[in-house]
Amino acid sequence: MRPISRSALRPHVCQTCRHGIGAGRRRFASQSGSPDLYDVVCVGGGPAGLGLMAALRASPITSKLRVALIETQDLTKAQAWNLEPTQYSNRVSSLTPSSVAFLRQIGAYDHLDVDRVQDYQDMQVWDGQTGSSISFDWSMETSPFEDPRTVATMTENANLVRALLRRIAQSGDENLSLFSNSTVASIETGSDLKPEGPDLSAWPVLSIKPTGPSESTPKRIAARLLVGADGINSPVRSFADISTHGWDYGRHGIVATLALGDLDIPPFPASKRTAYQRFLPALGGPIALLPLPNNHATLVWSTTPENAAYLKSLSTPSFLAMVNAAFRLEMTDLSYMMGMSSTSDISHQDELTWRTQHTALPSQVPPPATAVQEGTVASFPLRFRHAAQYVSPRVALVGDAAHVIHPLAGQGLNLGLADVASLSKTIQYAVSHGMDVGDLITLERYSSERYLPNAKIGGACDLLHKMYTVPGEGPVAWARSLGLGVVDRLPFVKSFLMKNAEGY
Numbered sequence: 001m002r003p004i005s006r007s008a009l010r011p012h013v014c015q016t017c018r019h020g021i022g023a024g025r026r027r028f029a030s031q032s033g034s035p036d037l038y039d040v041v042c043v044g045g046g047p048a049g050l051g052l053m054a055a056l057r058a059s060p061i062t063s064k065l066r067v068a069l070i071e072t073q074d075l076t077k078a079q080a081w082n083l084e085p086t087q088y089s090n091r092v093s094s095l096t097p098s099s100v101a102f103l104r105q106i107g108a109y110d111h112l113d114v115d116r117v118q119d120y121q122d123m124q125v126w127d128g129q130t131g132s133s134i135s136f137d138w139s140m141e142t143s144p145f146e147d148p149r150t151v152a153t154m155t156e157n158a159n160l161v162r163a164l165l166r167r168i169a170q171s172g173d174e175n176l177s178l179f180s181n182s183t184v185a186s187i188e189t190g191s192d193l194k195p196e197g198p199d200l201s202a203w204p205v206l207s208i209k210p211t212g213p214s215e216s217t218p219k220r221i222a223a224r225l226l227v228g229a230d231g232i233n234s235p236v237r238s239f240a241d242i243s244t245h246g247w248d249y250g251r252h253g254i255v256a257t258l259a260l261g262d263l264d265i266p267p268f269p270a271s272k273r274t275a276y277q278r279f280l281p282a283l284g285g286p287i288a289l290l291p292l293p294n295n296h297a298t299l300v301w302s303t304t305p306e307n308a309a310y311l312k313s314l315s316t317p318s319f320l321a322m323v324n325a326a327f328r329l330e331m332t333d334l335s336y337m338m339g340m341s342s343t344s345d346i347s348h349q350d351e352l353t354w355r356t357q358h359t360a361l362p363s364q365v366p367p368p369a370t371a372v373q374e375g376t377v378a379s380f381p382l383r384f385r386h387a388a389q390y391v392s393p394r395v396a397l398v399g400d401a402a403h404v405i406h407p408l409a410g411q412g413l414n415l416g417l418a419d420v421a422s423l424s425k426t427i428q429y430a431v432s433h434g435m436d437v438g439d440l441i442t443l444e445r446y447s448s449e450r451y452l453p454n455a456k457i458g459g460a461c462d463l464l465h466k467m468y469t470v471p472g473e474g475p476v477a478w479a480r481s482l483g484l485g486v487v488d489r490l491p492f493v494k495s496f497l498m499k500n501a502e503g504y
Contacts, residue, residue, distance in 0.1 A: 284304040
């Protein structure tokens with residue numbers, strides 16, 4: 001934690017709150033070089049940062065706070081984002097029902113393009129080594145006469161960002177500053193410039209400059225509360241001197257947008273959609289196919305860097321053959337195909353066709369991938385990080401600035417939105433009770449709500465990754481198979497796991 005004066009930690013309701021923020025602004029307005037004062041400053045304009053701004057603007061309790069958001073990208077382009085109805089971004093997230101409820105509560109869900117959003121009601125998961133499987137749905141808690149209950153909702157990140165920006169714009173521009181195309185040049189601790197004014201000796205003071213080359217003087221702003229929503233390499237976290245622990249997995253995630261063929265057996269009811277995930281221990285991680293509208297899907301395949309490079313080097317037909325093989329063939333067959341030369345006389349598709357004739361296909365096999373949207377095949381490294389703490393005097397961390405987890409459970413964005421929901425409620429509580437929103441005692445309320453749940457889910461994903469990257473038929477594979485089978489046969493255990501994963 002960054003060192004600050006003892007006096008800055010002492011008051012529960014600070015001198016600034018007693019005098020009023022407005023009076024402090026008037027005193028500093030005439031001073032040359034004095035920072036502009038804000039109640040909440042958020043660095044980072046992704047879903048977490050924008051979600052916090054939208055939540056604060058939506059609440060009558062916090063809507064009059066003076067707030068600012070700083071983002072290096074062009075927010076006007078993000079707000080004008082648009083793709084053809086049959087085209088989808090490869091940055092897609094799975095929203096749990098609790099995340100959807102939060103977005104509805106702050107009025108952001110109404111601004112989503114629902115034609116680009118896809119619910120799914122079932123998730124099929126199985127082990128490619130042992131064949132053991134489990135299905136996640138809410139059938140154990142719903143009547144057969146009810147419509148299937150949603151497990152999660154797929155949406156493109158760009159669609160969500162645009163919706164949040166539109167919700168923020170709807171709130172008006174009073175007491176709101178959006179610093180788009182701007183970067184934080186420096187963050188330093190302020191000083192007590194005038195005895196009768198607000199004590200800035202613990203306030204973060206930020207210097208903001210345009211992203212591109214500029215000769216203009218950086219703008220200086222001071223934050224009663226500085227929120228870091230600025231990602232894994234968070235400058236806000238560095239300023240607060242908060243350490244992290246974690247490791248790189250030595251794995252890459254391959255993503256792509258795929259068009260799918262039809263299932264051999266149509267789903268019942270017809271509106272039911274299914275997500276698929278198969279663990280591939282011999283190849284370094286799981287492959288997942290998550291539904292999008294218009295019979296499209298997003299691919300997330302965790303594998304070794306060498307395999308990732310190989311997959312990205314393949315032609316489109318060969319890439320599609322490898323994706324389809326990953327859901328259908330045995331580990332030995334997949335390992336062989338992953339080593340095939342791209343200039344071989346036998347194509348990947350021919351190899352897949354021949355091998356599937358001699359393979360007993362899993363019952364839960366997904367529809368075949370038939371096309372790859374141009375320009376969507378990409379990869380990114382997989383990491384685990386967790387901050388030692390989420391708060392420091394006048395600083396709070398949310399989203400990837402606080403925690404980065406393995407994507408196999410699709411919980412990264414949901415944890416960030418849960419952080420934002422908790423922090424916005426903490427700020428509302430402070431304002432309604434006359435407390436300082438940046439005081440450490442105030443912020444501990446947020447930290448105590450979010451630290452353990454995030455650590456629990458991050459640890460569970462880490463354990464699953466490690467268990468399902470052990471190849472072969474040894475005791476670990478046996479334990480995996482037994483565990484999946486037991487959980488799948490105990491509805492109350494499965495329901496408990498789903499409720500924990502989905503935020504209920």
